[in-house]
Amino acid sequence: MEQPEQPRIWPDRFKRFFLNNKFVLFLLILLLVGLNVMVLTKVSFVLHPLAVLIKTIVLPIILSGILYYLLNPIVDVMEKWKIKRGWSILILYLAIGGILTVVVLAVIPVVRNQITGLIENFPTYSETVKHQFEELTGSQLFSQFQEAVNLNSQDWWGTISQKATEILNSTWTKLGGFLGAFTETVLSIVTVPFILFYLLKDGKKLPAKILSFLPIKSRTGAMHVLEDINHQISSFIRGQIIVSFCIGILLYIGYMIIGLDYALILAIIASFTSVVPYLGPAIAITPALIVALVTSPVMLLKMVAVWTIVQLIEGKFISPQIMGKTLKIHPITIIFVILTSGNLFGVVGILLAVPGYAVLKVCVSHIFNWFKDRSGLYDPKNNNLL
Numbered sequence: 001m002e003q004p005e006q007p008r009i010w011p012d013r014f015k016r017f018f019l020n021n022k023f024v025l026f027l028l029i030l031l032l033v034g035l036n037v038m039v040l041t042k043v044s045f046v047l048h049p050l051a052v053l054i055k056t057i058v059l060p061i062i063l064s065g066i067l068y069y070l071l072n073p074i075v076d077v078m079e080k081w082k083i084k085r086g087w088s089i090l091i092l093y094l095a096i097g098g099i100l101t102v103v104v105l106a107v108i109p110v111v112r113n114q115i116t117g118l119i120e121n122f123p124t125y126s127e128t129v130k131h132q133f134e135e136l137t138g139s140q141l142f143s144q145f146q147e148a149v150n151l152n153s154q155d156w157w158g159t160i161s162q163k164a165t166e167i168l169n170s171t172w173t174k175l176g177g178f179l180g181a182f183t184e185t186v187l188s189i190v191t192v193p194f195i196l197f198y199l200l201k202d203g204k205k206l207p208a209k210i211l212s213f214l215p216i217k218s219r220t221g222a223m224h225v226l227e228d229i230n231h232q233i234s235s236f237i238r239g240q241i242i243v244s245f246c247i248g249i250l251l252y253i254g255y256m257i258i259g260l261d262y263a264l265i266l267a268i269i270a271s272f273t274s275v276v277p278y279l280g281p282a283i284a285i286t287p288a289l290i291v292a293l294v295t296s297p298v299m300l301l302k303m304v305a306v307w308t309i310v311q312l313i314e315g316k317f318i319s320p321q322i323m324g325k326t327l328k329i330h331p332i333t334i335i336f337v338i339l340t341s342g343n344l345f346g347v348v349g350i351l352l353a354v355p356g357y358a359v360l361k362v363c364v365s366h367i368f369n370w371f372k373d374r375s376g377l378y379d380p381k382n383n384n385l386l
Contacts, residue, residue, distance in 0.1 A: 026371065056184075059184075059185065059188040060188040060189075060191045060192050060195055061195065062352070063188070063189065063192045064192050064195040064196045064199055065199070065233075066237055067192070067196050068196060068199045068200060068203060069233065069234045069237045069238060070237065070238060070241065071092060071196075071200060072200060072203065074088075074092060075088045075089060075092060075200050078091065078092070085200070085201055086201060089197055089200045089201060092200075093193070093197075107264075110264055111264060111265055111268065114262045114264055114265040115265060117261075117262070207223065207226050207230075210222075210226070211223060211226075221366065221370065224366070225362060225363065225366050228362045228366070229358075229359050229362050229363075232355070232358040232359065232361075232362055233355050233358065233359065236354060236355050236358060237355065239319075240275055240277070241275065243274065243314065243318055243319055244271050244272070244274040244275050244280075245271060246314065246318050247270060247271055247274045247281075247310060247314055247318075248267045248268060248270055248271025248274070249267075250310045250313060250314075251266070251267040251270050251271075251306070251307070251310055252264060252267035254306035254307075254309065254310060255267060255288075255303075255306065257306075258299065258302040258303065258306060259299075260288070260291065260292060260295070260299065260302075260303055261291055261295065262291060266287060266288045266291065269284055269287060270284035270285075270288070275351065276338060276350055276351065276353075277331075277334055277338070277354055278331060278334060278335055278338070279335065279338055279339075279350075281311065285307055288303055288307070289303070292304075329354070329357065329358065329361070333357075334353075334354055334357075337353045337354065337357045338350055338353045338354070340353075341353035341356070341357075
């Protein structure tokens with residue numbers, strides 16, 4: 001008598017718990033991606049030309065993208081005035097050229113004179129700082145502190161001299177690399193107007209072109225992701241540059257009122273460094289502190305007062321009105337992101353840390369929402385504890 005066929009228990013269980021389980025499939029996909037990354041690290045020489053290509057085009061693309069978000073609203077307004085987009089871009093280029101010409105003729109000589117004066121007076125400033133330091137180290141209070149913590153001022157100067165010598169030696173060795181990087185930067189800047197022209201002219205067609213490579217069912221969700229990314233980047237770039245410009249103007253007015261030397265160049269430095277949130281103002285105050293400290297203690301107090309007032313105006317009135325809460329990122333998170341990105345990628349990482357994190361946050365949020373809807377792991381109906 002034939003025995004009845006036994007049910008295929010293990011294949012059915014394997015299929016039910018692995019092949020039909022979306023979460024397990026997701027983990028398997030991550031494993032395959034990790035294996036591919038590991039293999040690619042072993043044959044990195046194959047990807048070297050691609051790395052060189054990316055390194056070459058990344059700077060002009062970033063600069064063109066920043067200018068695109070700043071100038072595209074102007075082109076859109078001119079297009080609403082029945083001016084063709086190509087002619088609008090040409091008129092905008094001519095206007096920018098005229099503004100730059102006026103700035104070069106009017107502002108550059110003043111900046112040049114202030115920079116020259118700062119360089120010429122730097123030895124005097126260093127001697128003044130050294131004299132004040134010697135007076136401090138010679139005081140009785142400092143001597144008691146020095147004995148308490150077992151410090152030697154001669155050792156300080158020896159360490160400082162050694163570090164300065166090492167920096168000078170490394171500077172000469174790195175001069176060739178600096179010149180090469182400077183040449184690459186100049187060439188990148190030269191190509192920016194051409195890339196920017198085509199971005200302004202055909203930039204609106206780019207999302208549709210990207211979506212055409214995706215499956216039809218995925219295009220709606222991908223379009224939402226691109227819209228969110230565009231909103232995050234545009235809000236940050238436009239808002240941060242406007243805020244930095246306002247900070248520069250306010251500091252220049254304040255420095256002129258208190259009579260601080262090199263007011264224009266110090267305000268320009270503060271305006272550029274304020275592009276980096278939270279850490280930028282702390283960096284910008286350093287040269288102003290040095291100039292005010294060398295001038296007089298009273299000037300130092302005036303400068304601190306001006307800086308405090310400007311930061312209060314920026315924090316309470318300017319940033320909330322311009323930036324708002326578009327990024328929805330906690331300040332502590334921003335500081336950690338900037339520090340980490342700076343350690344990994346240097347100055348470029350510091351500048352791109354916040355918008356890069358905003359883009360990554362949008363992508364991760366949409367991926368998590370997609371996974372939450374598809375996996376069913378977050379459905380309250382599947383909660384056995386309730």
